[in-house]
Amino acid sequence: MTESVTAPPIRSQGASPPTERVIAVIELLGRNPNKQFSLAEICRTLGISRATGHALLTTLAAHEWVIRDPATAHYSWGPAISALARPANTPLHRGALQALAAATGTQVMLARREGTTLVVTDTVGECPRGPRVWRGMRTPFVPPIGRDYVAWWSTDAQNEWLEAIGTPSRQFKQRMTDVFRAIRQRGFVVERLTHQYVRVYSALRALSADGQVDEITAHLARAYADLAVIDVLDDELIAGATHSVATISAPIRDPDGTAMMTVMAAVFTTLDGDAIRSLGAQLRDSAREIEQRIGADHVVPQALTSD
Incomplete structure (x- = not known):
């Protein structure tokens, strides 16, 4: 069995589409806090380009909203979000x-x-x-x-x-x-x-x-x-x-x-x-x-x- 990963669709008509994409990434990782995602998997799930996904995740990782595993280059839920919560x-x-x-x-x-x-x-x-x-x-x-x-x-x-x-x-x-x-x-x-x-x-x-x-x-x-x-x-x-x-x-x-x-x-x-x-x-x-x-x-x- 493979793990089912779902994410809400990005609402292209939102007041700020870039903000919608950030929220979508956070929601995806937050719903799967024990899973590590590859860049390709995140982009495919959310329907965003690889360049956009890489830019988003690099910024989020710099602030530890997400964590990038140096060994696998996969991303997961970060401690900074928990601290804000x-x-x-x-x-x-x-x-x-x-x-x-x-x-x-x-x-x-x-x-x-x-x-x-x-x-x-x-x-x-x-x-x-x-x-x-x-x-x-x-x-x-x-x-x-x-x-x-x-x-x-x-x-x-x-x-x-x-x-x-x-x-x-x-x-x-x-x-x-x-x-x-x-x-x-x-x-x-x-x-x-x-x-x-x-x-x-x-x-x-x-x-x-x-x-x-x-x-x-x-x-x-x-x-x-x-x-x-x-x-x-x-x-x-x-x-x-x-x-x-x-x-x-x-x-x-x-x-x-x-x-x-x-x-x-x-x-x-x-x-x-x-x-x-x-x-x-x-x-x-x-x-x-x-x-x-x-x-x-x-x-x-x-x-x-x-x-």
Whole structure:
């Protein structure tokens, strides 16, 4: 038996035929969330040209409304659509942030990914030592920033993300592989506080104010990636060692395992290994609380059955 794939006809008399075609692609993939489609299959099903289909899917994949599998070049339902369907209900999560700020004695934030930028959606508390973070502040989603989200991706997708700022060096790629593994195992990210971090982070934040990641942003991120030691691995949290920490964050994952938001604490001080683990655990617990609240409202779309 072959899987039956149906799609609503594209209404050529609509007010905006190009928009109708985008909607048709999204509806096709949304009705079949567990299936991967080839470009030819999508174009044939929807009755659009290969050139039009390729342009649509390339744009949608760039924003992760669809996912392109590097191994098969097939397309499937993307996590960005799920994130739009479950907005970051700020009042709903405010209690968790307030409790976390009271427990940690510092500013805590909730952020989400929007295309090529990471946006702060809520913030509670104050950090007397570090720069003020405000609601609506944006930073670019470029390596190594945003690894909270990427740690849960496939190896191919991780490599593709790393290559967004140029071919990674062997050392940087190995470090990021170790960092991704550590994030998955312990459930939190540590951002080191260095002079380079403060300067580069401020510049990247300014460059991403309009939501775009341009060539200058990519080059700056690459320079930082080549010069900085990313994260703090577990075997570096040895007794007696201290680390200058800017922030610690934990990913908030939806029921299908995709990281869709992060909860972050502004630290901007020196901590030993035990303090880093303790704060990381608090953030992880807060992230799990938010996940449970989101999961209670989650509805998984059903795939079409076989004929």
